[in-house]
Amino acid sequence: MADTVRDHRKAFTWRRTATQTVFFILFVYLTLTVTFAWPSLVGGDLFLRFDPLIWLTGSIASRELAPFALLALLLMSITFLLGRVFCGWICPLGTIIDAARVSGQRNMGCRDRWVQPRLALGILAALIGLALVGVNLSGWLDPLVITSRAIHAAARWQPIGWAALFAWALVAGAVLLTLVAPRYWCRTLCPLGAMLSLVSRWSRWDRRVSATCNDCGVCTTVCPMGQSTDQRTSSQCIVCRRCEAACGRGSIDFAWKLGRVGDPERIPSSPDPAANPVDSRRRRWLAGMVAGFGAVSVGAATGWGFRQGRRSVPVRPPGTGVERQFIARCVGCGACMAACPTGGLVPLMKLDRLDAVFTPHLVPRIGPCLPECTRCGQVCPTEAIADLPVDRKWQRSIGTARIDRGLCLPWASGERCVICVDACPAEFAAIELRQVRPRTFRPFVEPSRCTGCGICEHQCPLDGISAIRITTLVVC
DSSP, X not given: XXXXXXXXXXXHHHHXXXXXXXXXXXXXXXXXXXXXXXXXXXXXXXXXXXOHHHHHHHHHHHTSOOTTHHHHHHHHHHHHHHOSHIXXXXXXXXXXHHHHOOXXXXXXXXXXXXXXXHHHHHHHHHHHHHHHTTOOOGGGXXXXXXXXXXXXXXXXXXXXXXXXXXXXHHHXXXXXXXXXXXXXXXXXXXXXXXHHHHHHTTXXXXXXXXXXXXXXXXXXXXXXXXXXXXXXXXXXXXXXXXXXXXXXXXXXXXXXOOSOTTOOOSSOOOSSGGGSOHHHHHHHHHHHHHHHHHHHHHHHHHTOSOOSSEEOOOXXXXXXXXXXXXXXXXXXXXXXXXXXXXXXXXXXXXTTOGGGTTOEEEOTTTOOOOTTOOHHHHHOXXXXXXXXXXXXXXXXXXXXXXXXXXXOHHHHHOOOOOHHHHHSOTTTOOEEEEEEETTEEEEEEOTTTOOOOOHHHHHOOSSSSOSEEEEOOEEO
């Protein structure tokens, strides 16, 4: 009978592995539908729209509720009922970490020394503190964002540059950290996991340990989150149920909690005060908030962040609106860049603003913004880029073409060239030839008609820098 129960429990772990595989394949497929326009019944941004972390930080930083609140709240509700099943069964980065299995058994002794779950709470608090002053850095550490970005970088960002290498390095780093301890990223650094752990403390589906437990420690050894039977709360449990499968005495199972919300497990806790660090957790949470405000203060003193007034900013895709709001909403997932048919949207890699890193900007020399295309707005999960119809796309210009007369062939050497004039879409007709002397014509840009699409810059016949370039000057 015991062997039958054990076989059943081991079969359950295989079902979890199969579930992880299915969700990972679904995540990759939906992510790639953005690039290759594969058929899909749901949007390629589905997983990101379930992410409560980017919803919360985006809403706080932009001072308005992000549009995907219901999906984010749905994941929080599932976590309240079932615990951190997202982390253990669905999260694509967690699946990659589990599949890598680079940790083995040799690092178990390092677990207690290096793993600090409360550090993740501090990181979460710091991200919220930064969002309160308008700085959204959640895209740097959110597992769904960094995994999505790495896939987009592999599928579309050509040629491979620093942005793609950095995107891959974030995922590789999360995997290699398991050399320190199993799921080290999830336990110590992941802010989304920390956010879900706060809710899972009141989970209604919980682990039970019976009186037949002899404290052999096998469950702790196999647990990827380092949980033991004497811990009072299940906030770190990802419901993988490896402990249940490994227990030779059948002392562990999972069932609905019938006590009042917030009841701890019935196994007595360790006498060590660190095992139930309520006051310490509050101090770390407050310290994280202070760290977030401190980072902004230092940034303001050193010039990091926006300065009020008019200044040049990168050329953003249509539908982004005010630059400050766009940066507050965008998490740099890379979906818009992967969807861009010309490849002109590329990630910004200027470190003078960390919250702007990985955000999209248009480089017309690589590819222009086609007048009839609205793909970037359709795939944006946070609606930092509005999904505008074609007839509304160009109601607001994203930039203005300016001719460098020192490089332009007609202006610099008198050669005949009308490529930019011919390239400008007829519905805009923003570039025209004007007579400057008898029988001498030169190209001029009419700013009131220019939308900043960049077709002229892309088509300029000069090698290297174009003689006509899209520039911006906006109020930040």
